[in-house]
Amino acid sequence: MFRPLACVTASLAAVAILVAAPAQAQAQSPDPAPRLAAQKQAMARLDAMDGVWRGPAWTLLADGRKHELTQTERIGPLLDGAIKVLEGRGYEADGATSFNALGVISYEPSTDAFTLHSHAMSQKGDFSLKPTADGYVWEIPAGPMVIRYTAVIRDGAWREIGERVMPDRPPMQFFEMNLKRVSDSAWPAAGAVAPR
Numbered sequence: 001m002f003r004p005l006a007c008v009t010a011s012l013a014a015v016a017i018l019v020a021a022p023a024q025a026q027a028q029s030p031d032p033a034p035r036l037a038a039q040k041q042a043m044a045r046l047d048a049m050d051g052v053w054r055g056p057a058w059t060l061l062a063d064g065r066k067h068e069l070t071q072t073e074r075i076g077p078l079l080d081g082a083i084k085v086l087e088g089r090g091y092e093a094d095g096a097t098s099f100n101a102l103g104v105i106s107y108e109p110s111t112d113a114f115t116l117h118s119h120a121m122s123q124k125g126d127f128s129l130k131p132t133a134d135g136y137v138w139e140i141p142a143g144p145m146v147i148r149y150t151a152v153i154r155d156g157a158w159r160e161i162g163e164r165v166m167p168d169r170p171p172m173q174f175f176e177m178n179l180k181r182v183s184d185s186a187w188p189a190a191g192a193v194a195p196r
Contacts, residue, residue, distance in 0.1 A: 050184075056069075073088050
């Protein structure tokens, strides 16, 4: 007769432990303020990217022909400046979108490393990004080859080239964009859902 009561008591004790464990873990987690401050400070190195950009671009097709398009970028901070969100679009002469990419740049204080998390043309990946004095470099490992993008952003102009880099060979450029800053942008932080 006491057996069912013992089972109910044991079950209630287990539920109490399961409910209390996340609350205790949250109470013991480290203060996020120092990490957030480090992330915001590091991401400020890339503030020149923020805004709306537009300009000509070209890429080499598989058959070696140069394909020209209009490239746009809209970029802004999110999470109070702890990350940067990017959307790039490539437009054909008739206005059709032929390229669309979304990226998030973040900084990890424990390793002093920037990462670009990218989604483009049904592919995704995480890539090392290194800020420079006036832009950045990021790379995609591709077997013995590395695809390297190098950007220089200064005085409202953004030039970025893409190169295929093979061991013991000179880099081969396959992409270039030359953008001008069009305006500021409240994207992506604008339009947050209000509490009421």
